[in-house]
Amino acid sequence: MARVVVDVMLKPEILDPQGQAVQRALPRLGFDGIADVRQGKRFELDVEGPVDEAALARIHEMAETFLANTVIEDFVVKVES
Amino acid sequence: MTSRIGVVTFPGTLDDRDALRAARLAGAEPVPLWHRDKDLHQVDAVVLAGGFSYGDYLRAGAISRFSPVMETVIEQAKAGLPVLGICNGFQILTEAHLLPGAMLQNDHLHFVCREQRLRVENAATAWTADFAQGQEISIPLKNMDGRYVADERTLDELEAEGRVAFRYLDGNPNGSLRDIAGITNAAGNVVGLMPHPEHAVEPLIGTGGTDGLGFFTSILKKLVSA
Numbered sequence: 001m002a003r004v005v006v007d008v009m010l011k012p013e014i015l016d017p018q019g020q021a022v023q024r025a026l027p028r029l030g031f032d033g034i035a036d037v038r039q040g041k042r043f044e045l046d047v048e049g050p051v052d053e054a055a056l057a058r059i060h061e062m063a064e065t066f067l068a069n070t071v072i073e074d075f076v077v078k079v080e081s
Numbered sequence: 082m083t084s085r086i087g088v089v090t091f092p093g094t095l096d097d098r099d100a101l102r103a104a105r106l107a108g109a110e111p112v113p114l115w116h117r118d119k120d121l122h123q124v125d126a127v128v129l130a131g132g133f134s135y136g137d138y139l140r141a142g143a144i145s146r147f148s149p150v151m152e153t154v155i156e157q158a159k160a161g162l163p164v165l166g167i168c169n170g171f172q173i174l175t176e177a178h179l180l181p182g183a184m185l186q187n188d189h190l191h192f193v194c195r196e197q198r199l200r201v202e203n204a205a206t207a208w209t210a211d212f213a214q215g216q217e218i219s220i221p222l223k224n225m226d227g228r229y230v231a232d233e234r235t236l237d238e239l240e241a242e243g244r245v246a247f248r249y250l251d252g253n254p255n256g257s258l259r260d261i262a263g264i265t266n267a268a269g270n271v272v273g274l275m276p277h278p279e280h281a282v283e284p285l286i287g288t289g290g291t292d293g294l295g296f297f298t299s300i301l302k303k304l305v306s307a
Binding site: 013018021066069071072 | 139140143147175176181182183185186187188189190228230231232256
């Protein structure tokens with residue numbers, strides 16, 4: 001079964017306090033040199049049938065209406081081989 | 082005939098009982114509405130109560146917004162039905178795009194539960210007419226995802242059109258842009274806010290404040306005079 005991944009990230013201008021909390025914790029754990037962390041969501045979709053243009057268009061629509069809130073988030077749709 | 086105020090229960094809604102009670106105390110007939118029922122049972126106004134509908138999965142309000150009852154609420158709200166979204170209800174209204182912007186996690190990442198002072202910035206909406214313009218009120222605030230965000234253009238538009246309905250006083254509790262605690266749509270029938278008027282309607286309960294009752298008496302007056 002083909003897998004399509006939808007990555008959802010807060011828009012760059014939106015404050016991400018969770019990402020900041022992770023970034024601040026890193027030096028304490030001995031992981032230096034990370035200037036910034038942004039935290040997002042990853043959706044792995046196992047698609048029944050072929051991942052053709054029509055299927056991808058539907059997934060795009062799904063991401064836009066449901067998986068992401070485009071007021072605050074951007075998303076990327078990727079087909080995994 | 083008295084006005085009927087419907088309160089929607091989604092799986093995970095917590096404050097529906099309090100909202101029904103507040104509606105009754107204000108003199109309305111409270112009508113419980115069920116998330117799977119598209120029928121609004123001839124209510125004159127709808128309250129989307131607080132809580133954690135669908136466990137806040139995906140995003141707060143994101144799944145509730147697609148429930149059968151919301152289909153009708155969205156359609157009727159666009160036609161003028163008064164709708165008040167409290168806390169999770171506010172989140173549902175932004176997810177449904179009945180109100181602009183979105184709600185995110187508090188900037189300090191802690192749950193907030195406290196008495197909160199607010200200024201009523203718009204006393205002309207269906208849900209605020211019983212307040213004076215600029216009146217300061219105090220009602221409980223309790224949430225995790227209370228940070229109101231919208232792009233600068235939307236914020237400027239809201240300010241210019243007087244659509245910021247409530248602003249936080251005595252410090253911003255969650256990082257909401259421009260201290261916004263609640264907003265209204267252009268028509269004034271759809272209002273959303275993070276703090277909880279339904280928890281401040283009886284002198285015996287909580288801190289004893291009754292500032293929240295004004296929301297329910299406002300809508301009742303509006304419905305009676307309509």
